[in-house]
Amino acid sequence: MTRFILLTCLVGLIIWGLNQETIPVNSGTGWDGKHYSTLSKDLDRLWSERQIDSYQFYRLLPPACAHIVFKIFGLMPAEAHHVVNTFKIMNVLLVLIMAVLYFRLCTRLRLSKETEIIGFSALFFQFAVLKQAFYYPVLTDVFAYFFGFVLVYAYFMRVKWMQFAALAGGSFTYPLFFITGAVFFIEPWANNLRKLLPRITMPVVWGIMLLLSVLYAAYLINSESFIMPQYLMHINRTWMHVSFLLVLVTLYQLGKGLRAASLINTGFEYTHHPKTVLFGALTLGYFVLQWLCAKLFTIPETVFTTQTFLLNIFQQSFSNPLAFVVFHTMYVGPLVLLIAFKYKSILSTASVYGSAPVLFLFCYSVLALGTETRQFINAWPAFVCVALLWLNEYRVKPLFAWMWVIISLALSHFYLQINAAGIFETYQYGKFPEQYYFMHHGPFATDNSYLINLLQVIVAALGTGLLIKQLNAKEAASNE
Secondary structure (H helix, E strand, C coil): CHHHHHHHHHHHHHHHHHCCCCCCCHHHCCCHHHHHHHHHHHHHHHHHCCCCEHHHHCCCHHHHHHHHHHHHCCCCCCCHHHHHHHHHHHHHHHHHHHHHHHHHHHHHHCCCHHHHHHHHHHHHCCHHHHHHHHHCCCCCHHHHHHHHHHHHHHHHHCCHHHHHHHHHHHCCCCHHHHHHHHHHHCHHHHHHHHHHHHHHHHHHHHHHHHHHHHHHHHHHHHCCCCCCHHHCCCCCCCCHHHHHHHHHHHHHHHHHHHHHHHHCCCCCCCCCCHHHHHHHHHHHHHHHHHHHHHHHHCECCCCCCHHHHHHHHHHHHCCCCCHHHHHHHHHHCCHHHHHHHCHHHHHHHHHCCCHHHHHHHHHHHHHCCCCCHHHHHHHHHHHHHHHHHHHCCCCCCHHHHHHHHHHHHHHHCCCCCCCCCCCCCCCCCCCCCCHHHHCCCHHHCCHHHHHHHHHHHHHHHHHHHHHHHHHHHHHHHHHC
16 A cells, blocks of 8 residues: 555656756756757767767767657657657656566565655655756656666676676766676675775775865866856855865775775675676677777767866865755755765665675765765665665664655755746856756755755755664663
C-alpha cells in the first residue's frame, strides 16, 4: 500500500510537471539544450562531417536516442517542440523505470517501510526530478541520474552485465561518469589499496588542502577568475575567507571519515572470480576504445576542459559559507543534511559492501565542494542507497518518514512559477526574475538567493535534527 501511495504521488507530480512551464529560451531547448537539439535533428550529417566536439561526444547518447525516435516516426527534420516533447517523454520513462527498480532494491536490501519512504523522497521528491527535468528537459541530466542509479542497483544486486551496461551508457552521458563509475569494477584489486588507505589518507588530504591554499593565495593576488571571464562564478568577497576556511575544515573531516571507514575490518572477501576479472578487462578495453574514438572522430573542446571543470569547483567552494551544503540540499533534498551530519558513520556502512562504494562516495564528496549539483547528479543514487543502509539499522518512526516527504516536497519547489514577464530577455542572471531559476544553481545564485535558500535549509535542518536526535538515542541505548 505504501509503495502504491508513493508511486501514485510521483505519477501525479510528473503529470503536474508536464503541464507546467518550460524554459522560454531557444524555443524551449535552453542554452546547452540548443546544442543537444541540433544533434538530435541532424546527428548523421554532423558526425559524417566531423563537427561534433569532445564535449558533445561524451554526451551523445540522449540526443542520439531522440534522433532515433525522430527517424522512426518520420519527424525529420524535427522542429524544436518535437525535441522538447521527446526529451520530456524520455525523462518520464527513465524516472518511472528507476522507481520500479528502487522498490526491487529495497526488497533485496530488506529496508524497512519507513526507510523506503525516506529513500523514495530523496530520489524522486526533489527539484532535479520534479522541476528541472520538465522545466529544462533538453539536457543529459536525467539520463546520467538513471545510469547512476542502475550502476548502484546492479552493484548491490550483483548483476555484472547490467553494471557494465550502465557504465557504458553513462559514459556517453556525462564525461566524468566512466572515470568514477569504473571504481565499481576494481574489487579484486582493491584489497591492497584498502590496506594502504589508513596510511595515505590524511597525508593526501593535507596535500590537497595545501594545493587549494596555494590556489586561493593566487586567486587573492590576481583578484580574478582562473578561467575565462565570462565563466567567473559569483563570490561573496566579504565572507570568502571564512568560506575557504570552512572548505579546509570540510576536507579534513572527509579525510577522517575515509580513514575511519578503511580501518574497519568488515570481512568483505575480495576474489579474483573469472567473471569479475573479465568485466574488469572489458572496462579497461572499453575506456581505451572510447578514448580512441574521441580522438579520431571529434574535434577538441577548448573551453569546457578538465582544468575548467576543476577550477570552477574550486571557485564555487568558497562562494559563500558552506554554500555547497545549502545548494545541494535545495537541489536534491534534506538527505544531504543527514549525510553531512553522519558522514563518518555512513561511509563506514559503505565499507561493509567493499572499498568501491567507499572510494566512490569519498571522491564525489570532494568534488561536491562545488555548488552546481547537477554536475554530480549521477552520484546521488549511491549516496542515497548507502545512507539508507545505515538508516535501516535503526527503527525510524512513521511520523518522521512522512515528515521527511513533506520537507522534501517543500524544498523541491515543484510548485514554483519560474517564468515571469521579461525573464531571460536581457539575461541578467544576477537579478530577478532570472534568479527564480538560477537561485537553484549555486554558481549563478546571488547573495540574496543564497540567504533565501539558507533559511529554508535551516528549517529543514531542524526536522533533520529531530531525526538525528532520535537515532542518537537509539544508538546510545544499543551500546549500553
